[in-house]
Amino acid sequence: MSGSKLIYLARRNPRLSREQFMRRWRQHAAFSMGLARWSAIQRCAYCDVLPPSPGIPWAVEGYDGVADIWFRGDAAPADPEDRARLSADEIETFSDYVSAFALHTREVIVKPGGGTVKATLFVRNTEPGGPGGFAARWARHADRVLSLPRADLVRGYTRNTADRTGEWGNAKLPFDGVAEYWFETVEGVSEFFADPQVWEMYAGGVERYGAGSSNLFVVTNEVVMYDRALAE
16 A cells, blocks of 8 residues: 655744644644645644653654645645645744655555554665665565564554655655554553664664664654545
8 A cells, every 4th residue: 555645744833832832733734624725635644742751762852743644646736825825824833834844755554553652763865876775675674674573562564755756846854764653552662662673673774763863763642633534
């Protein structure tokens, strides 16, 4: 299963507290749904970054939310008036315009499923071979994830590969792959990613994540804001 998907990694407008941002972000979703452009959206989920956990020391701080937005296959680009209205609302909600921290991807659901906690790993390509070489390694990486001894902790797994074409081809989030893992508990996240074999896999396969690396790891919930399949 695959599809066209926009992922963005947001920091809140500095005038907003965390609680104010969560309310404002949902207000932004409601505003977006009122625009003609919303007809292009198949599904939308907001993921609030969870407070730091001592059991997950490699999770980065300083981010407030991750959004996943799926497009319909027949989606047309936004008209200039819609784009201008949406941009004005973005800058009231976030630290910058969404295009500054977004990435258009092609999604492959490797293991269907979900959980109450989602770990998201943003990965940069640091090896030669360009996008094609990275895409091949990234696909093999998914198979390795599910072969690990503690893969039973992973309730769902999705692989996203950057697609720098189309309407969002110039989005500026500087990553080449995004992996999404679902778990039942925060403890499950800690147990899986603390396993030495997981560390070795990331160090040798797509580069080690965590402090000082070029990759980025956040832990969130996931709230489905809209699902066209349920709405129609």
